[in-house]
Amino acid sequence: MAEFKHKTPLIDQLETGPWTSFVSDIKREHESRMANPKGIDFQFEVECCDDLLGVLELSYEHGRTHWKHGGIVGVFGYGGGVIGRYCDQPEMFPAVAHFHTMRVNQPMGHFYTSEYLEQLMDLWERRGSGLTNMHGATGDIIFLGTSTPQLEEVFYELTHNINQDLGGSGSNLRTPSDCMGESMCEFACFDTQEFCYQMTMEYQDELHRPAFPYKFKFKFDGCPNCCVAAIARSDLSFIGTWRDDIRIDQEAVKAYVGGEIPPNGGAHASRDWGAFDIQKEVVGLCPTGCMRWDGSKLEINTPECTRCMHCINVMPRALRVGLDKGCSVLAGAKAPILDGAQMGTLIVPFIKVEEPYDEIKETVIEPIWDWWMEEGKNRERLGELIKRQGMQKLLEVTGFKAIPQMIQEPRSNPYVFWKEDEVPGGWKRDINEFRKYHQR
Numbered sequence: 001m002a003e004f005k006h007k008t009p010l011i012d013q014l015e016t017g018p019w020t021s022f023v024s025d026i027k028r029e030h031e032s033r034m035a036n037p038k039g040i041d042f043q044f045e046v047e048c049c050d051d052l053l054g055v056l057e058l059s060y061e062h063g064r065t066h067w068k069h070g071g072i073v074g075v076f077g078y079g080g081g082v083i084g085r086y087c088d089q090p091e092m093f094p095a096v097a098h099f100h101t102m103r104v105n106q107p108m109g110h111f112y113t114s115e116y117l118e119q120l121m122d123l124w125e126r127r128g129s130g131l132t133n134m135h136g137a138t139g140d141i142i143f144l145g146t147s148t149p150q151l152e153e154v155f156y157e158l159t160h161n162i163n164q165d166l167g168g169s170g171s172n173l174r175t176p177s178d179c180m181g182e183s184m185c186e187f188a189c190f191d192t193q194e195f196c197y198q199m200t201m202e203y204q205d206e207l208h209r210p211a212f213p214y215k216f217k218f219k220f221d222g223c224p225n226c227c228v229a230a231i232a233r234s235d236l237s238f239i240g241t242w243r244d245d246i247r248i249d250q251e252a253v254k255a256y257v258g259g260e261i262p263p264n265g266g267a268h269a270s271r272d273w274g275a276f277d278i279q280k281e282v283v284g285l286c287p288t289g290c291m292r293w294d295g296s297k298l299e300i301n302t303p304e305c306t307r308c309m310h311c312i313n314v315m316p317r318a319l320r321v322g323l324d325k326g327c328s329v330l331a332g333a334k335a336p337i338l339d340g341a342q343m344g345t346l347i348v349p350f351i352k353v354e355e356p357y358d359e360i361k362e363t364v365i366e367p368i369w370d371w372w373m374e375e376g377k378n379r380e381r382l383g384e385l386i387k388r389q390g391m392q393k394l395l396e397v398t399g400f401k402a403i404p405q406m407i408q409e410p411r412s413n414p415y416v417f418w419k420e421d422e423v424p425g426g427w428k429r430d431i432n433e434f435r436k437y438h439q440r
């Protein structure tokens with residue numbers, strides 16, 4: 001058993017309970033580093049895990065962080081990808097005095113081979129702390145903790161030996177991410193992984209070298225279930241959908257009604273909800289009331305269906321998304337800072353997702369960037385620019401026609417702006433002309 005320098009009574013309590021304990025895991029990594037069975041030539045502090053637990057314990061005691069403000073480090077050629085961090089108690093915890101985070105661009109859908117992960121871990125144990133976050137909220141593989149001199153070394157080995165690049169950070173395109181899509185999900189309306197990968201490759205420059213007023217994120221969901229939460233966590237959200245009929249297998253519907261197939265793929269099997277009642281659980285819950293079940297046949301009135309996914313989620317073996325597939329694009333989602341949280345607002349109801357994706361690049365992504373890069377204020381998210389200059393402006397720059405689907409409800413206030421050329425006679429008026437008809 002390896003020695004621990006720091007007493008950690010508070011965080012030791014987190015080793016109890018059934019959930020996997022991050023404290024136990026970090027302790028195991030410390031023990032492995034101290035024993036060093038593979039004879040690794042450690043390039044970063046051997047005792048970093050011990051000091052990390054020490055500084056964490058101190059933070060639990062004080063109820064405050066012990067990382068200094070900010071930190072600007074990186075690799076040559078790139079403006080982002082590394083989040084610099086320094087401990088504010090470096091004498092007490094010298095092994096985490098530097099503790100930078102490297103963002104490594106994950107493969108789409110987070111599919112790995114053991115061989116690849118072992119290559120990454122061999123590198124990271126040798127040149128970093130051996131600790132990771134699988135994965136960062138944006139999607140990256142997060143290498144947690146190394147020193148400044150190791151950054152170029154890690155980057156060299158990543159790119160030369162593992163053929164792997166860094167992810168994004170700063171005022172740029174961040175690492176795009178996606179749901180697993182067609183690789184494992186029968187609801188997928190486009191190949192999320194391919195599209196996500198192609199956009200990542202297409203915009204490598206925008207990702208590695210910050211050129212924007214602020215951060216910008218893409219996320220790709222194969223259907224409106226939004227498993228990567230594109231609508232809440234990306235400035236441009238691509239969400240799969242379809243335009244034609246939901247495909248209905250009437251025999252399978254009957255099998256659901258007859259109790260042969262459990263609803264929702266068995267998702268609620270752990271409680272007794274009674275026998276499946278198609279009227280109550282599907283038809284009655286359809287948000288638009290566009291379904292009908294007459295006891296032997298299920299009907300869907302396609303023009304009224306909003307593609308909410310409910311019926312398909314409940315009866316995946318009977319109902320399938322249509323064949324005329326594509327995606328909707330929503331813009332402007334962001335966290336609260338500065339002017340309040342936003343989710344994506346619909347800007348393109350339907351667009352085909354087909355290689356080489358020219359239409360999406362040329363009519364959606366790039367016109368929006370051109371506008372925001374010119375007009376966006378320093379540290380203003382796209383969602384905030386849309387609020388400041390108006391949805392109308394966004395439509396002007398993309399060239400999309402305003403249509404009712406872009407709003408939930410029409411405005412209730414009458415503060416309507418008109419363009420001068422829309423108003424007969426324009427804005428230039430002569431007061432003397434007015435006075436001819438109206439005395440003072």
Ligand code: HEM
Nearest residue numbers: 136137138139140217232233234333334335336337338381
């Ligand atoms: C000390 C480190 C970090 C700081 C100070 C930070 C700060 C912020 C701030 C201020 C926002 C809100 C942005 C806005 O609405 O204008 C935000 C959002 C977000 N950050 Fe971070 N962040 C950090 C690290 C990370 C990391 C490591 C990840 C994942 C790789 C990440 C992922 C996200 C996500 C997914 C959102 C929400 C979606 C969005 O509004 O973009 N952050 N972060």
Ligand code: HEM
Nearest residue numbers: 411412413414415416417418427429431434437438439440
């Ligand atoms: C032809 C007649 C009228 C004209 C040209 C007119 C014009 C205006 C203008 C230019 C403003 C300022 C709007 C702004 O904040 O930018 C205003 C505000 C206001 N007007 Fe009128 N107005 C008219 C009749 C009336 C009448 C009849 C009432 C009440 C019965 C009224 C009540 C108000 C109120 C309460 C505000 C303040 C609204 C606010 O800022 O929230 N106005 N009006």
Ligand code: SF4
Nearest residue numbers: 179185188222223227
């Ligand atoms: S978002 Fe839709 S397509 Fe993607 S994994 Fe989730 S359910 Fe499947």
Ligand code: SF4
Nearest residue numbers: 286305306308309311
């Ligand atoms: S997808 Fe939603 S709106 Fe469309 S028929 Fe099914 S439950 Fe109704």
